[in-house]
Amino acid sequence: MSLTLSPIGIIHTPFRTLAECPSNGRKPQPVPVCQVTLKPEFLPGLDGLAGFSHLILLYWLDREKPKPAGWKVTPRFDNQPRGVFATRTPNRPNPIGLSVVALDRILPDGRLEVRYLDCVDGTPLLDLKPYLPSTDSEADASMGWLTPHRTARPA
16 A cells, blocks of 8 residues: 655744754744745635634654664653654654644735744645644543653643
């Protein structure tokens, strides 16, 4: 089986290299405003998006490192090797990135201004969806081995 994915747009961030990318889009302070530019044929798909405060962005991590041997990585903040599926590493079998972003505004030309991205400028956008707190949030979710590394949220 083979799959074909075609980007629907491009993500613009201030991060020019992988080394500049934060490991978590909520870490930079101040949080930069980024832009999402859709291809013109997809602009009608934004109809009805106004009023949502957050979005889920799916994107292709086209500049990632080679796949890890044995599908294990040692996170930069932990000294124990972990399976890629127990981490948020971008080095995955299929380098698909996912971010929940705050939608600040939709510009008149259809560009989206968002916050909380952690990808390189020029990253191909695969899809976007409205974030629904009643569906997409699990208040009782546990974080396994990552619990002590929880990202602090502003009060």
